[in-house]
Amino acid sequence: MKKSIVVIGAGISGLSAAYRLNKLKTQGGIDLEITVAEKSTSPGGTIHTEYTGGFVVEGGPDCYFAEKPYAGMLIKELGIADRVIGTNSKNQGTSVLWHGKLYKLPEGVVLMIPTKFTPFVTSSLFSLAGKIRMGMDLLIPKRTDGVDESLAEFTIRRLGREALDRIAEPLVAGVHAGDPDTMSVRSSFPRFVDMEQKYGSLIRGMISARRAMQRRRTAGSGAMFMTMKNGLQDLINTLQQQSSQVQFKTGVEAQSIMRTHRSGEPAYVVTLSSGEQLKADGVILAVPAYVSAGLIASLSGDLGMLLHSIPYVSTATVSLAYRKDSFGTALKGFGFVVPKKENRRIMAATWTSSKFSYRAPDDAVLIRLFVGGAAHGDMVFLPDREITDMVKSELNDILGVSAEPLLVRIYRWNRAMPQYTIGHESRVKTIEQMITGLGNIQLCGSAYHGIGISDCINSGNTAAQSVLKGLFG
Ligand SMILES: Cc1cc2nc3c(=O)[nH]c(=O)nc-3n(C[C@H](O)[C@H](O)[C@H](O)COP(=O)(O)OP(=O)(O)OC[C@H]3O[C@@H](n4cnc5c(N)ncnc54)[C@H](O)[C@@H]3O)c2cc1C
Structure with a gap:
């Protein structure tokens, strides 16, 4: 019997889910109706490129992190890898504004961790005391109690106050727009926690990661940050074009999800702002957590509240x-x-x-x-x-x-x-346990397991596979 799946939200997460469903339907000859409902008049969510007067202006993200494989894998699968470019190899580097002056972040400082001795010790961005304190990371024993620390606590413990004030905090503000005093280091930067556990030191861990990165670059796999030559809109447009069996409804907001409880009928009804009601055997929520909270509040008030608590x-x-x-x-x-x-x-x-x-x-x-x-x-x-x-x-x-x-x-x-605040990991675990009680509804998107484009693509893929498993086993 024909089954139907509704994806709510057409940012990169929802589009990735719809594309994956489309692909699995085609490959498996599955009798499936796939509908995407998107509030805006065009898909993409925060990804939006404007072309004007010879400029390519990114409104939201401008690149993806190549170390996480999912964006690169999807781009390859879509057949558009020849349109990918990396950051320019000339004139690289980031500066930090300190006391009104721009100081170049010393060469070899990766995220907030120094990995090269000479540029670091000769940098005038840090005081001598600050440099010695950062170097103590090599000696400070690792924490073993598994406590979820804030990024600020973690950075001060391992590298000292200057590392927090002059690098970690501004870099985090630039990437996550967040507050290091409340952000969970484990959920926002799991790599740092893993490095401490594996190498006993961030500096040793990052030196090893940098060497591995250099080996990959020498093998021809390119820069750390990649994008599409014509902007990330190209990825959005291609995803939509190659989801040929998906019905896109744009300019309509999903307003509620109700259960039908009639045997032989699809389990859910999604009501749109246009008044249309979509019957669905499975639903993928690819919208911000506070929107999902409202949509499922009538199915589980407790889950709605938990979703709402993600700031x-x-x-x-x-x-x-x-x-x-x-x-x-x-x-x-x-x-x-x-x-x-x-x-x-x-x-x-x-x-x-x-x-x-x-x-x-x-x-x-x-x-x-x-x-x-x-x-x-x-x-x-x-x-x-x-x-x-x-x-x-x-x-x-x-x-x-x-x-x-x-x-x-x-x-x-x-x-x-x-914002992945302290306790995020256990909050998400509880959310994922609770949602199984609602039948075949899946959550995906930037709210749960990573905010980067690659993480979102992975979450869309996973949601598509889970909802199909729920329908066909
Ligand atoms: C300014 C900025 C810069 C960034 N830079 C980078 C970067 O360089 N690299 C990187 O990897 N990441 C970056 N990110 C993060 C990344 O862009 C996002 O995490 C990711 O694009 C989120 O995708 P998503 O599909 O989960 O959510 P969204 O893009 O938010 O999509 C959700 C969609 O749901 C729709 N929607 C909402 N409510 C409803 C409803 N009721 N019914 C129907 N549809 C609804 C919305 O209109 C939207 O289209 C940046 C983010 C921002 C904001």
């Missing part, structure tokens, strides 16, 4: 294009991050056209600033004019750029970035 922060990206000669000196590296102690109104800046090729015409530069996050969420919702003036004034203060930009693009992401 989110809001961010905005502001892309600005300038004539190349607007900057007194050439832009160094790929950008800079801003520690909280600097009291600035931006979290980070990326020199987009230095980081990736094909992003701007030859005589122009494209840069991107990050606003909001755990510390300054309210700034995201300032009017366009105020945000533009604010970031221009920050740029003028930090870099002395007073020229008028050729282009300004602001993208606001309201409650789009989940």
Whole structure:
């Protein structure tokens, strides 16, 4: 008998789930109806690329982390691996704003961990005492009680306060838009916890990881961060095109999921904002956790509350294009991050056209600033004019750029970035146990096992396989 599955949400997680269902249906000759319901008028979620005046502007993410294999595997499967580019090999590096000046993060510092002796000891970003304290990581015994620490506690324990204030905190703000005092290190950076356990030291662990990375790069597998030549929209469009047997309903919001309890009938009814009711034998929720909470509240109030307890922060990206000669000196590296102690109104800046090729015409530069996050969420919702003036004034203060930009693009992401706070792992475990009590409903997306694009793709694949297993065994 024909079965039907409804996927709610068409960000990268929902699209990956729909694509996988489509593929398994085609390969297995399964009689299956697949419908995706998406609130926005187009799929992609936080992934959105705008093409304007020769610029390729990413509104949300601009790349994926190549160390996690799922994005690369999917891109290969879609047959578009020849359209992938890595970060430019020239002029790499990130700076840190400290006491109003930009200091290059010493070569060999990977995330927050130093792995090369000379650039680290000669760097003026850290004091002598700070460097000695970071080096003590080699001697401090590993923690063995399995307690879920905050990123701040973990960093101070292993590497000291300077490592937290001058690298870990601003890098985390740049990547997760989060607060290191509340973020769980185990859920946000499991790799650090594993390194401590395996090597007894982050420095030893990272040196070993860096060597492995170099071996892979020498073997030709490329840069640490990759993207599509024409922007990540290319991945979204291709996923949708290759999900040919999936029915996409865009511009409609899922409003509730009810159980039918009639034998021989599909188990669920999903009601859309258009009034349409979709019957489903299985449902995949690929929406933020607080949206899933509302959708299943009538099926399990307790589960709804638990899903609601995963906090989110809001961010905005502001892309600005300038004539190349607007900057007194050439832009160094790929950008800079801003520690909280600097009291600035931006979290980070990326020199987009230095980081990736094909992003701007030859005589122009494209840069991107990050606003909001755990510390300054309210700034995201300032009017366009105020945000533009604010970031221009920050740029003028930090870099002395007073020229008028050729282009300004602001993208606001309201409650789009989940925060893995202390206890996240056990919260997710409980959520996953509780959802099994609702029959064939699966959760996927950035709220649970990783916020990166690769993690989201993996979560979509897993949800698709689980829901099919629930239907056909
Ligand atoms: C500014 C920014 C920069 C980032 N940079 C990077 C990066 O460089 N690299 C990286 O790997 N990751 C990055 N991330 C993280 C990554 O982009 C996200 O974690 C990932 O794209 C989330 O995908 P998702 O499908 O789980 O959720 P989303 O993209 O949020 O998609 C959820 C979808 O559900 C829809 N929806 C919501 N409610 C309903 C409803 N009731 N009914 C129907 N549809 C609904 C939404 O419209 C949306 O399309 C970034 C995130 C942001 C916000």
